[in-house]
Amino acid sequence: DVKVTQSSRYLVKRTGEKVFLECVQDMDHENMFWYRQDPGLGLRLIYFSYDVKMKEKGDIPEGYSVSREKKERFSLILESASTNQTSMYLCASSATATAFFGQGTRLTVV
Amino acid sequence: AQSVTQLGSHVSVSEGALVLLRCNYSSSVPPYLFWYVQYPNQGLQLLLKYTTGATLVKGINGFEAEFKKSETSFHLTKPSAHMSDAAEYFCAVRLEGGYQKVTFGTGTKLQVIP
Numbered sequence: 698d699v700k701v702t703q704s705s706r707y708l709v710k711r712t713g714e715k716v717f718l719e720c721v722q723d724m725d726h727e728n729m730f731w732y733r734q735d736p737g738l739g740l741r742l743i744y745f746s747y748d749v750k751m752k753e754k755g756d757i758p759e760g761y762s763v764s765r766e767k768k769e770r771f772s773l774i775l776e777s778a779s780t781n782q783t784s785m786y787l788c789a790s791s792a793t794a795t796a797f798f799g800q801g802t803r804l805t806v807v
Numbered sequence: 808a809q810s811v812t813q814l815g816s817h818v819s820v821s822e823g824a825l826v827l828l829r830c831n832y833s834s835s836v837p838p839y840l841f842w843y844v845q846y847p848n849q850g851l852q853l854l855l856k857y858t859t860g861a862t863l864v865k866g867i868n869g870f871e872a873e874f875k876k877s878e879t880s881f882h883l884t885k886p887s888a889h890m891s892d893a894a895e896y897f898c899a900v901r902l903e904g905g906y907q908k909v910t911f912g913t914g915t916k917l918q919v920i921p
Contacts, residue, residue: 739913787850794839794858796909798850
């Protein structure tokens with residue numbers, strides 16, 4: 698089975714902190730994604746990557762950056778966390794049509 | 808560009824009743840279509856997908872969906888609801904070819920009443 702692992706299930710950070718969310722997949726997938734999920738808004742794409750060191754902005758990239766130095770790892774970075782970034786963050790990977798998701802990281806910014 | 812509309816943010820059914828969750832999409836080219844399920848505090852799990860071929864697609868846990876191009880719909884059904892089906896369901900669309908950007912609907916929470 699494909700496994701997508703997010704480093705933390707729950708995080709609490711302070712406003713202004715730099716936050717790293719890590720995601721690792723074990724199936725050699727080319728494509729990786731970061732979404733945030735908010736009630737009533739569904740999943741919104743923040744960034745995606747289709748190859749090592751390649752990245753593309755999604756629908757809501759403001760306030761975020763990403764890093765993909767190795768094929769299996771895709772990191773989401775909040776340069777200066779703000780309270781409006783409190784959300785559930787979901788990582789996914791895919792090779793073909795189907796995206797496989799991690800368990801999610803619930804981030805609270807206080 | 809593609810988009811997805813899920814009608815009804817909350818749906819309640821009785822145990823044993825038919826489940827029908829509605830999804831309409833817009834896409835300028837033939838799409839790939841997906842239904843995912845999310846249990847509380849979990850990630851998303853693929854229920855079923857349509858890429859090409861047969862328009863009636865069967866998935867896990869007794870769910871199925873039918874791709875109707877003329878109606879731009881991909882509704883999810885299950886003949887008989889079970890308590891364990893209570894979850895949030897997301898419809899998603901991806902364009903064939905190109906980078907695999909997937910667009911999700913806003914989700915439908917299914918409540919199953921005993």
